[in-house]
Amino acid sequence: xxxxxxxxxxxxxxxxxxxxxxxxxxxxxxxxxxxxxxxxxxxxxxxxxxxxxxxxxxxxxxxxxxxxxxxxxxxxxxxxxxxxxxxxxxxxxxxxxxxxxxxxxxxxxxxxxxxxxxxxxxxxxxxxxxxxxxxxxxxxxxxxxxxxxxxxxxxxxxxxxxxxxxxxxxxxxxxxxxxxxxxxxxxxxxxxxxxxxxxxxxxxxxxxxxxxxxxxxxxxxxxxxxxxxxxxxxxxxxxxxxxxxxxxxxxxxxxxxxxxxxxxxxxxxxxxxxxxxxxxxxxxxxxxxxxxxxxxxxxxxxxxxxxxxxxxxxxxxxx
Amino acid sequence: xxxxxxxxxxxxxxxxxxxxxxxxxxxxxxxxxxxxxxxxxxxxxxxxxxxxxxxxxxxxxxxxxxxxxxxxxxxxxxxxxxxxxxxxxxxxxxxxxxxxxxxxxxxxxxxxxxxxxxxxxxxxxxxxxxxxxxxxxxxxxxxxxxxxxxxxxxxxxxxxxxxxxxxxxxxxxxxxxxxxxxxxxxxxxxxxxxxxxxxxxxxxxxxxxxxxxxxxxxxxxxxxxxxxxxxxxxxxxxxxxxxxxxxxxxxxxxxxxxxxxxxxxxxxxxxxxxxx
Numbered sequence: 001x002x003x004x005x006x007x008x009x010x011x012x013x014x015x016x017x018x019x020x021x022x023x024x025x026x027x028x029x030x031x032x033x034x035x036x037x038x039x040x041x042x043x044x045x046x047x048x049x050x051x052x053x054x055x056x057x058x059x060x061x062x063x064x065x066x067x068x069x070x071x072x073x074x075x076x077x078x079x080x081x082x083x084x085x086x087x088x089x090x091x092x093x094x095x096x097x098x099x100x101x102x103x104x105x106x107x108x109x110x111x112x113x114x115x116x117x118x119x120x121x122x123x124x125x126x127x128x129x130x131x132x133x134x135x136x137x138x139x140x141x142x143x144x145x146x147x148x149x150x151x152x153x154x155x156x157x158x159x160x161x162x163x164x165x166x167x168x169x170x171x172x173x174x175x176x177x178x179x180x181x182x183x184x185x186x187x188x189x190x191x192x193x194x195x196x197x198x199x200x201x202x203x204x205x206x207x208x209x210x211x212x213x214x215x216x217x218x219x220x221x222x223x224x225x226x227x228x229x230x231x232x233x234x235x236x237x238x239x240x241x242x243x244x245x246x247x248x249x250x251x252x253x254x255x256x257x258x259x260x261x262x263x264x265x266x267x268x269x270x271x272x273x274x275x276x277x278x279x280x281x282x283x284x285x286x287x288x289x290x291x292x293x294x295x296x297x298x299x300x301x302x303x304x305x306x307x308x309x310x311x312x313x314x315x316x317x318x319x
Numbered sequence: 320x321x322x323x324x325x326x327x328x329x330x331x332x333x334x335x336x337x338x339x340x341x342x343x344x345x346x347x348x349x350x351x352x353x354x355x356x357x358x359x360x361x362x363x364x365x366x367x368x369x370x371x372x373x374x375x376x377x378x379x380x381x382x383x384x385x386x387x388x389x390x391x392x393x394x395x396x397x398x399x400x401x402x403x404x405x406x407x408x409x410x411x412x413x414x415x416x417x418x419x420x421x422x423x424x425x426x427x428x429x430x431x432x433x434x435x436x437x438x439x440x441x442x443x444x445x446x447x448x449x450x451x452x453x454x455x456x457x458x459x460x461x462x463x464x465x466x467x468x469x470x471x472x473x474x475x476x477x478x479x480x481x482x483x484x485x486x487x488x489x490x491x492x493x494x495x496x497x498x499x500x501x502x503x504x505x506x507x508x509x510x511x512x513x514x515x516x517x518x519x520x521x522x523x524x525x526x527x528x529x530x531x532x533x534x535x536x537x538x539x540x541x542x543x544x545x546x547x548x549x550x551x552x553x554x555x556x557x558x559x560x561x562x563x564x565x566x567x568x569x570x571x572x573x574x575x576x577x578x579x580x581x582x583x584x585x586x587x588x589x590x591x592x593x594x595x
Contacts, residue, residue, distance in 0.1 A: 023422060029499035030421025036408040040468035041430055045437065048445035055444060062448070104339075111335040114328065124582060125340040128347065131578050131585075132571055133528035135546040139567040143349040151349055154366040183342070188589055195590030215328055244440050247530040256553035259534065273440060281535060286444050293441045300438055 055290035062284055073291035083292070085267050086275040087299075089174065093271060094242045096178045102234055104182060105189035110223055112190070113197045126187030134184075134251040141180045141252070167253060170268040177269060181248055189234055196230030197223070225316040232315045236307050243300050246273040272296050354378070354565040361561040377565040385555075387566060389541060390548030391573075394527055397462045397544055401526040402519050404466035409473030409518060410511070414503040416474070417481035418489060435471050447535055461536045462529070462544070466522065473518050476588075480514040481507055517588040520581050527574050545570040 023031075056073055060066035077083050112122060129137065144151045145166040153163035166176050200223065208218050224231075253269050254262030260282050263270035272292060280289030353361055354377055355370040381387055415421065416428055450461045484507060492502040508515075533547045543551065549566045556562045578585055 026419055026499060027421040030415045030419035030424065033411050033415035033419070033500065033503070034421075034427060034469075036467065037412045037427070037431065037469040037474065040465070040470075041434070043449065044446060044465065044468065045434055045442065048442040048449070049437070051445035051448070052441045062451070107335065108339055111332040114332055116329065116332055116336065120582070122336045122340050123586065124579070125343045127578065127582075127585065128575070129343060130589075131524055131528075131574050133546040134530055135550045136567045136571045138550070139353075139564045140346045140350040143353050143564075144346050149362045149364050149366060151345075151366055154364070157365070183346075187343070191586055191589040215331060240438060244438055250534070251530060251550060257534070257547055257550040276440065276443075277534075280444055281447075286448075290441075290444055293444065297438055297441050304436075 052290045052293060055287050056294050057291075058287045060286040060290075062286055066287065069287070073288050074295075076288065077291055077295065082267060082270065082275060083272075086263075086270045086272045089267075089269060090243060090245075090271045090273075093174055093178060093245065094239060096175065097181055097242050098235060098238050100178065101182045101186055101189055101238060102231065105186050105193050105234070106224075106227070106231070108186065108190045109193035109197055110219060113194060123187075123191075126190055128187075129184040130187045132184070134247045137180060137184055137248075138251050141183075145176055145180075168265055170265055173253065173265065173269045177249060177252060180252065181245075184248075185238075189238070192234060193227065193230055196227050200226045228315045229317065232307070232311050236304060239303060239307070240300060243296065243303075244273050245271060246277065249274055250277070350564055351568055353561060354568050356561050358559055358561055361564075374561075377562055378569060381562050381566045381569060385552055385566065386540065386543075386548065387545075387569065390543050390545045391570075393459060393542060393548075394544040394546075394570075397459050397529075398523055398526045400459075400463040401466040402522045404463060404468075405470065405473050405522040406515050406518055408467050408469040410477045410508055410515065411503065412469040413474045413477030414481055414507060415499075417478045418503075418507070419499055431471050431474055443535070450536065456536060457538045457542055458536075459542065459544075462532050463526070466526075473522070476514055476518055477511065480511040484510055513584070513587070516581065516584045520577065520584050521588040523577060524574060524585075 055066055057068060057070060058066035059069050059072070108126065112119065116122070132140070142150065147153065147163065147165050147168055150166070152166070156163055164172060167173050204222050204226070205218060208222050213221065249269055249271055250259060250262045251257075253264055259274075259277060263274050263278075273296070276289045276292040276296070279285045279292065349368075352368060352370055355373050355375065356367075356377075357370075357372075357374060360367050360370060416424065416431075446461075450456060455461050455464075488506050488510075489502060492506045497505065528546060529544070530546045530550075533544050537543055537547070540548075540551070549563070549570050552566060553560070553563055
């Protein structure tokens with residue numbers, strides 16, 4: 001939809017050119033009324049972007065003015081094993097989380113997109129995790145994944161398996177975090193998909209049925225292609241937010257909100273955003289943290305561009 | 320055959336949805352039951368589901384023995400100030416973009432679009448430094464002030480709403496001698512109540528649950544909002560962790576009530592965020 005919007009803006013611009021800019025009564029009011037956004041753009045976006053770029057080439061501890069050191073932050077970053085570890089963890093987290101959440105959300109939306117009894121109740125059930133803060137989720141998830149007295153281990157022991165360490169285990173921490181994040185986020189994505197499914201014409205299903213297509217076939221050959229525009233959007237948006245995941249990992253792995261203890265065990269769940277926070281706000285290495293931010297930005301930019309390029313191959317646009 | 324097919328689709332639908340609703344609900348039920356147990360029962364292995372005795376006191380103890388009420392008050396201030404700022408600033412900016420002609424309008428609107436693409440991560444540190452210079456560290460101001468400067472999501476939502484209103488209203492208002500601001504405030508704004516409700520509820524949810532900004536900006540405990548307030552209680556309640564569960568459940572109750580009362584607008588907001 002963002003792309004569509006730019007189209008309309010382009011056509012509007014053409015029509016406006018003819019008239020030429022005039023600062024009449026209406027023009028003055030218009031400018032006055034967008035002032036809040038202008039302020040935000042100048043102070044909190046334009047200025048901060050420049051500052052953050054400058055900091056990334058500086059040594060800055062907030063007590064003394066920033067000092068230009070050229071590429072040193074970036075050089076240090078390349079040789080920093082924790083940075084590579086957090087990059088690897090971030091990618092691992094995103095690659096596990098985004099497809100899982102997207103597929104489950106689509107399946108749930110398709111299941112819900114019919115006149116079922118108790119529809120509202122089902123929708124509410126899937127939205128309660130969405131409206132919960134990560135602090136609430138921490139204690140709710142603890143009821144399941146507590147290594148000592150959680151429900152999951154209770155179940156494992158009952159069926160004769162070994163209890164697990166879950167968040168305390170280097171191998172399991174990210175998959176468990178992903179499971180919890182999917183549990184929390186899937187309802188939101190499901191609602192986005194439900195809105196998209198409203199636009200799939202019912203008669204396409206009917207003609208598929210006449211041709212004898214079963215539930216799975218219809219899902220694969222009607223729903224999936226027709227909803228691919230929404231899927232693209234969901235993928236792009238959730239990749240961007242997941243790459244910047246902070247709150248969930250900080251809350252779920254940190255000890256009572258202590259930021260330096262988060263990301264464990266032994267950096268196994270250290271992600272880029274958390275590392276940035278520790279470097280910037282705990283150790284006051286604002287320059288180094290800014291360099292991490294820009295590297296993260298660049299990686300995200302490249303990934304989004306790849307997604308946009310690949311989109312033509314699989315996203316079905318109606319003519 | 321077709322009937323059969325529809326039945327099948329329904330059956331599968333029910334199975335999927337009931338199963339997943341169970342997965343959604345069970346952890347909440349378990350946690351709520353946990354919040355009513357004694358510590359011994361809370362940590363019992365194998366798990367004892369039903370609290371015996373039911374300790375409602377866990378909740379009143381949290382209320383009396385912690386700063387829960389203070390954290391709740393702080394959360395309320397942040398949430399109310401954010402909601403006010405969002406509905407006023409987003410609707411005003413959106414009105415100008417939707418209904419007025421002014422210089423640089425399209426370039427400015429491109430900037431709003433562009434803002435959406437910039438990941439917040441690159442702006443966090445300079446924003447912190449700005450607020451530090453303004454003397455706003457360890458106050459609630461940085462948690463809500465940006466909402467008064469028209470965030471893009473709300474601007475899009477409201478712009479869409481204003482675009483859908485017929486031009487005749489504008490002309491009538493102008494004939495009556497209204498300035499563009501008066502037209503927006505008296506005529507257009509009251510016509511967009513559903514979108515304003517969506518924006519209100521969405522801002523409420525984000526701000527009530529926010530963790531990152533409080534972590535960055537707040538240092539003294541009496542300024543904490545609920546999510547980090549409850550999170551940092553764990554130090555004081557070692558060996559009484561069932562209290563923490565009760566505190567967490569308590570912090571969920573206000574937003575849960577708001578959600579249940581206004582579910583329709585929540586769903587609208589979520590679906591429009593995908594269709595911006």
